Amino acid sequence: MARVCQITGKKAESGNNVSHANNRTKRKFYPNLQKKRFYIPEEDKWITLKVSTTAIRTINKNGITAVLKKARKQGNILV
16 A cells, blocks of 8 residues: 555545546546655654645644644554
8 A cells, every 4th residue: 555645544546537439447546645754843853754735735734743643543644
């Protein structure tokens, strides 16, 4: 499970490619994941997370410590 956001738990969804002739073939929609380093001042260390861009926006809004606390509570993160 490499393509999973460590904060939100977003992962690939399945769907169809639909041609002009309305032929349908299976495809996947992958989340927009980025590898990003975050500094945690309470622990005085850097951590690297694979997060979606919506998770980066959430971290910018609420702060890394609050988001990590919530993600650990939900069981999404192992750090």
